[in-house]
Amino acid sequence: MDEFRNTTSRLPAGTAPASARSGRVTGSRALPALCAIALLAGGLAGPAPSAAQDRYDIVLSGGRVMDPETGLDGVRNVGINGSVIVAVSEEPLDGDVVVDASGLVVAPGFIDLHAHGQTNRANEFQARDGVTTALEMESGVGDLTAYLTDRGTGAILNYGATVSHMINRAWAMFDRADLLRRAESMLDSDPDAGLRELDRIAGGARYESVSADEFGALWAALAQGLSEGALGIGMAHQYYPGASLEEILDVFKFAAYENTTIYTHVRDMAISAMQEVIANAVATGASLHIVHANSSSLWNIEPILEMIGGAQSRGFDITTEVYPYTGASTGLGSAIFDPGWQEKLQISYGDLQWQDTGERLTEETFNSYRASGGTVIIHMMREEWIRHALATDFVMVASDGMPYAPGAHPRSAGTFARFLGRYVRDQGLMPLMDGLAKITIMPARRLEGMTDQARRKGRLQAGADADITVFDADRIIDTATFEDDLSYSEGVVHVLVNGEFVVRDEENVPGAMPGRAIIGRLSAK
Numbered sequence: 001m002d003e004f005r006n007t008t009s010r011l012p013a014g015t016a017p018a019s020a021r022s023g024r025v026t027g028s029r030a031l032p033a034l035c036a037i038a039l040l041a042g043g044l045a046g047p048a049p050s051a052a053q054d055r056y057d058i059v060l061s062g063g064r065v066m067d068p069e070t071g072l073d074g075v076r077n078v079g080i081n082g083s084v085i086v087a088v089s090e091e092p093l094d095g096d097v098v099v100d101a102s103g104l105v106v107a108p109g110f111i112d113l114h115a116h117g118q119t120n121r122a123n124e125f126q127a128r129d130g131v132t133t134a135l136e137m138e139s140g141v142g143d144l145t146a147y148l149t150d151r152g153t154g155a156i157l158n159y160g161a162t163v164s165h166m167i168n169r170a171w172a173m174f175d176r177a178d179l180l181r182r183a184e185s186m187l188d189s190d191p192d193a194g195l196r197e198l199d200r201i202a203g204g205a206r207y208e209s210v211s212a213d214e215f216g217a218l219w220a221a222l223a224q225g226l227s228e229g230a231l232g233i234g235m236a237h238q239y240y241p242g243a244s245l246e247e248i249l250d251v252f253k254f255a256a257y258e259n260t261t262i263y264t265h266v267r268d269m270a271i272s273a274m275q276e277v278i279a280n281a282v283a284t285g286a287s288l289h290i291v292h293a294n295s296s297s298l299w300n301i302e303p304i305l306e307m308i309g310g311a312q313s314r315g316f317d318i319t320t321e322v323y324p325y326t327g328a329s330t331g332l333g334s335a336i337f338d339p340g341w342q343e344k345l346q347i348s349y350g351d352l353q354w355q356d357t358g359e360r361l362t363e364e365t366f367n368s369y370r371a372s373g374g375t376v377i378i379h380m381m382r383e384e385w386i387r388h389a390l391a392t393d394f395v396m397v398a399s400d401g402m403p404y405a406p407g408a409h410p411r412s413a414g415t416f417a418r419f420l421g422r423y424v425r426d427q428g429l430m431p432l433m434d435g436l437a438k439i440t441i442m443p444a445r446r447l448e449g450m451t452d453q454a455r456r457k458g459r460l461q462a463g464a465d466a467d468i469t470v471f472d473a474d475r476i477i478d479t480a481t482f483e484d485d486l487s488y489s490e491g492v493v494h495v496l497v498n499g500e501f502v503v504r505d506e507e508n509v510p511g512a513m514p515g516r517a518i519i520g521r522l523s524a525k
Contacts, residue, residue: 056095057081058499063101063470067108067460068437078106080466083498083514088462101470104493107436108460109467110416111443113137113263113321114291114398117412118147120513122404123156125413127495127502128488129478130439131399132467133158133457133518135447137263138291138400140234142167144225148517155515156502158467160451162234162263163225165218165251169240170205172218206335209244218247219254226258226522231450232287236265238296241335243267248280255286258522261317261450263289266296269344274304278311278318287317287449292400294322294381294389298345301385305392312394319446321398322389324419326381327482329355329402329409332366333373345380353377355407358483375402377409377482390419391429396442406485414478417489421477432473450520466499 056079065076065088072088079087079095087093109132117126118136126134140162141147151159170176179201186194210218222233233255237243248267255262262281266273274290274297281288290296290308297304311318330336332352342348352361355375359365369376389395399415402408410418416439424435444458456465469492476491495503500514 053079053086054094056087056093057097058466058496059093059095059098060101060106060468060470060494061093061098063104063106064473065106065460066433066436068433068441069459070461071433072460073433075102076106078460078468080468080496080499083466083500085460085462085464085466085468088460099470099494101494103472104470105432105473106460107469107471108440108444108458108464109133109469109495109497110439111135111447111458112399112401112415112439113289113396113443113446114323115401117401117403118151118159118161119404120154120156122401122412123515124508125404125480125486125488126399126401127156127497127508128492128506129399129414129416130469130471130476130489130492130495131157131416132469132495132497132502133160134401135159135231135518136161136234137231137289138162138234138265139166139236140164140225140230140263142171142225144228144230148229148519151515152517154513156513157497157515158457158518159515160229160231160518160520162232163222163228163230165222165233165235165237166240167202168221168225169210169218169243169247170202172210172214172221173205173208174214174217176201176205177217205242206240207242209242210247210250212246212250215247215250218250222251222254223258226260226520227524229517229519229523230260231447231518231520232261232263232289235262236291237267238265238273238336239334241267241338245276248276249284252277252280252284252286252288256284259287259449260520260522261287261289261446263291265291269296269298269300271300271303271307274300274307278307278316281318282311282316288319289446290318290320291398292323292328293320293395294386295328295378295400297389298381298385301389305389305395309392309394317449319394319396319442321396322386323398323400323411323415324386324390324423325409325411325415326379326383326386327353327409328378328380329375329400329411330378331373332370332376337370345378347378347380351379353379353482355405355409358407375405375408379482387423387427387429390423393434395438396446397438398443404486408486410478410480410482410486413480413486414489417471417476417491418478420471420473421475421491425473425476447518450522451518452521453518466496468494468496470494 115134183197447454
């Protein structure tokens with residue numbers, strides 16, 4: 001994930017954060033924001049599927065239709081009206097637009113539960129990778145109303161986010177809340193200075209714990225985010241090591257109380273860190289998703305997956321994901337690189353690659369770049385760990401894609417094509433249907449507890465949203481590398497989001513922005 005200070009500043013340009021985090025949108029000011037969210041949510045309800053008819057808006061003709069939920073795998077014709085799939089038929093269908101999909105796989109659009117690149121430039125790369133829904137679930141956002149308003153001005157892919165524990169915990173600290181409000185007041189007159197001050201004050205909270213007296217304020221702040229449309233709680237507590245065991249347990253209590261899901265980046269690359277969150281979930285009954293188990297487990301991936309699988313088999317709502325790369329990426333200024341990082345990660349300076357130039361670091365450049373801030377790629381995993389995780393039946397695939405930058409981690413552009421091309425097709429790690437399940441129906445079901453919209457995602461069926469990825473199973477592959485600038489995946493031929501092409505004939509469609517907000521069920525109406 002990107003570094004702490006960047007998540008604090010993830011606001012639309014020129015938009016000030018709301019003035020307080022526990023009740024930060026109040027009174028008459030709340031009505032326009034909440035009404036906007038209600039309209040966004042309401043606009044997602046598509047028409048009921050129609051009966052057999054003479055003509056459709058779009059027909060995908062003669063493709064190999066694969067639906068992991070039902071197991072359908074056969075040549076079919078898909079009829080789309082508006083934003084909804086209304087027919088999946090063996091009989092020919094007529095349409096205003098007919099696309100010949102013969103020889104191609106027609107699959108549900110890929111769902112990415114872990115995408116930090118929440119801009120349309122980042123969406124362009126993910127669309128070419130087959131993604132139709134890209135969600136910010138690990139870090140979350142501090143102000144859901146601002147986030148949804150910004151993305152609602154026009155998005156290529158469907159979008160949504162959790163509420164950030166990392167950001168809101170700073171606002172819950174009594175001695176920091178007033179300082180943060182003063183910094184906010186600077187945003188209108190001097191936005192750059194205001195953001196720098198917000199980052200400085202909130203960043204200092206990384207090494208402090210929320211006290212028991214402040215738990216109520218934290219609950220109120222998280223509840224506010226859920227009421228604004230959050231899809232759960234983003235809790236990346238390796239980035240704020242001051243968070244005590246008691247504080248983290250209390251967030252699990254809140255999640256259980258609200259019946260919402262925690263998406264967590266655990267506090268360390270250790271079995272004990274996984275035991276902490278699994279024990280909390282079991283003790284409280286909270287729903288839990290552990291992000292990037294590969295980079296959080298490293299050499300412990302096998303016993304950690306055994307723990308997660310064991311908890312699942314005993315009925316606990318605990319899931320996880322991995323990405324198909326041996327390198328990680330994060331901010332060099334983050335707490336991960338506090339003293340002792342070499343011993344903890346079992347790597348050294350030369351295993352760090354500076355995103356902006358591609359150079360491998362030395363002790364000298366490490367210290368220089370850490371002081372100035374920026375992003376590194378961390379070469380710290382082995383191929384056999386990735387293969388083992390991907391082959392585990394209950395593990396999903398998500399990108400952890402970084403915000404767009406020319407030299408960003410290749411997962412930002414190639415995660416899904418790499419998984420399907422390198423691991424499913426070339427290495428035969430699993431049947432194609434099983435691979436598709438990991439990037440369609442499994443993430444959709446993970447989301448269903450927080451939004452009914454997910455019940456129409458990840459499926460290629462009549463009545464489902466027309467989020468569809470059409471690809472050449474023989475050619476699909478990633479092209480982005482650790483050495484070069486980002487590049488588009490190959491073999492993704494067409495992508496539709498809510499019934500509109502965003503990729504057509506392996507090219508991005510200029511100006512296409514059909515993405516819609518995925519809104520949490522606790523959103524105020």
